[in-house]
Amino acid sequence: MRIVFATGNEHKLREAREIFTGVEILSILEFDKAFDPDEYGKSFLENAVIKAEAARALTGGLPVLSDDSGLIVPALNGAPGIHSARWGGLNGDHVRNRAKLRNDLRGVVDRRAHFLCTAVLLTADADALVATGRVDGLLIDEERGAGGFGYDPMFVPDGDPRTLAEMTPDEKNALSHRGRAFRRLAAMTARHFL
């Protein structure tokens, strides 16, 4: 089976290839180098669907994988949420995003937070499977570690003293929201195509 992943992010592509064994994962950039749909949805699932359907329109009926994810801080009323990737004002500028979040957290005592990921597989016959993954932890003020990306250097997952950015890719994938969502989705996919 071949699946087109609606992302140009090499990190996500590698992760998907490790988890969806026996499946060839193509990047949507092979179909459109400028793929970058407007994500106007109001939830992770809506935005994942928007990306998946935009990709499907380009790929002539191949199954499509997409994901959307973000960081939820209950003490900040759920922010940054679906705006996680552009929280500092520039899409994908992780340094600005972390600086803004650190500023938001000044004086906030409750540092609990969780990452959520919603992963979607649109099948060739237009059905779909959706799996979510979550990892809970604490946000710290300093930044530690050079791995991962986004808010990883500030996020200490429950049950481990390190930030996500201090872990190897395999260690992070084993407990990350995206790793969990992808593994659930891979299991659902295998069951669906039994």
Place this chain on the structure above:
Amino acid sequence: MRIVFATGNEHKLREAREIFTGVEILSILEFDKAFDPDEYGKSFLENAVIKAEAARALTGGLPVLSDDSGLIVPALNGAPGIHSARWGGLNGDHVRNRAKLRNDLRGVVDRRAHFLCTAVLLTADADALVATGRVDGLLIDEERGAGGFGYDPMFVPDGDPRTLAEMTPDEKNALSHRGRAFRRLAAMTARHFL
């Protein structure tokens, strides 16, 4: 298992209850009599997701069923599509909708059309299953039959000389887009919870 259906349409509720055997189907109106989320999505799947997530916010974690559907006329560039229910200007005014469509079709030779339905089940743990259903047929200028609703009196499905509105509910459900989507979704659900 109990599932909340994000609709107040009695016809759809009855249909879902016939197809999802062994499941108690509640109406979202039992949770909010005024349930009517803004459907700003640009596809059936987006709008079905919007309805499902709006319902889930009201139901405290119960699984939620939703659907979105419409009529696609290739000769009209896919119209009325996601705007099917308000094509004549007033949401749910089927007489106006049919009058507008009949007007659009003046002078149009290719009368082929199809109904599409996208049905979504959000599970209690925030995963989701999506199934689509389709019925192909021809649009006629006159209206025949008193059953069904919407564009049914103008739509003659392939393989039958009658309009959908001339059929019994059981006959219509056996071949309709919504019946097909619901049966696929029920089968996917049974496999998912094996």
